[in-house]
Amino acid sequence: MKANNQQMNSRHIKHISSSLYKKLHQHINKIAVHFDTEDIHQFRITYKKLRAFFRMLSLQNNIEKAITPSKKLKKVYTLLGTIRDLQLQQQRTIASNKNLKKIAPYINLLQQQIDKLKPELLNLVKEKPVAKSKNKIAAKLPEKISPEGFKKFAQQKWQAIHHILATGNFSDENIHTIRKLLKDLLYNLKADEAFDKQLSAMHIWKGKDAAYFADLLDELGIFQDKCTAVTLLKTGWLNQLNKPGQEQTKFLKKIWTAEKLHIKQALVKKLKVIFIILPPAN
Numbered sequence: 001m002k003a004n005n006q007q008m009n010s011r012h013i014k015h016i017s018s019s020l021y022k023k024l025h026q027h028i029n030k031i032a033v034h035f036d037t038e039d040i041h042q043f044r045i046t047y048k049k050l051r052a053f054f055r056m057l058s059l060q061n062n063i064e065k066a067i068t069p070s071k072k073l074k075k076v077y078t079l080l081g082t083i084r085d086l087q088l089q090q091q092r093t094i095a096s097n098k099n100l101k102k103i104a105p106y107i108n109l110l111q112q113q114i115d116k117l118k119p120e121l122l123n124l125v126k127e128k129p130v131a132k133s134k135n136k137i138a139a140k141l142p143e144k145i146s147p148e149g150f151k152k153f154a155q156q157k158w159q160a161i162h163h164i165l166a167t168g169n170f171s172d173e174n175i176h177t178i179r180k181l182l183k184d185l186l187y188n189l190k191a192d193e194a195f196d197k198q199l200s201a202m203h204i205w206k207g208k209d210a211a212y213f214a215d216l217l218d219e220l221g222i223f224q225d226k227c228t229a230v231t232l233l234k235t236g237w238l239n240q241l242n243k244p245g246q247e248q249t250k251f252l253k254k255i256w257t258a259e260k261l262h263i264k265q266a267l268v269k270k271l272k273v274i275f276i277i278l279p280p281a282n
Helices: 010-034 037-060 071-095 100-126 129-138 147-167 172-189 193-201 210-231 243-277
Strands: none
Touching: 010 037, 010 071, 010 100, 010 129, 037 071, 037 147, 037 172, 071 100, 071 129, 071 210, 100 243, 147 172, 147 243, 172 210, 172 243, 210 243
């Protein structure tokens, strides 16, 4: 993206929006054919970047009604998230078991859940949600984004993170919220060099750089994946399995729960350090 030391103009804003919608269109066409896990992942990342960009536009321009992707596109995003969670659960379950025969009933159960969601998703895709969402927001895009507007956006995100850290409540939900807030900030960081300079001037990083927080996001993502892995070992589902299947999945749940706790303890220590060295932005 081209830098503008004063502001991002209307042409630049439309270019970013159109580029992200184009990528969504490309990914969703592939997904409708193959339902590949990586294609789904790339669609969801692109959607998150678009959503973060719109959030910044809405805040810094004091728009009364926030700019958001359409409800149907959001539903596609949500459905794909569920499908990908189930696909990844299949992969991690297979990777964690030498005796695939015993764990096969659980793998099949996960596949049944995926197969239930596919028709709903394909019906949504037929309605061209990407193109309709793009047309819907075209007239709502503002004329500019100033570096000061990005500063306001960054301050809001950082203050929200700092507030959670200040409470000392490191619940799974709060840790996930920190991850989402950081993503919103970092997804928009490279939109323009002027934004990067504004962020540096705010002294938010306090000796840390964006790469440090990108690594932290990776760690938060690993923790979130582990939370999902444990959640998908639902008691109601496990009760549907035969005895060997129940034994294997209960054993997995015990291991993954312990791993989740270990990851969380390390993350909390890191987050506490960040709270100490990074006071809220002014």
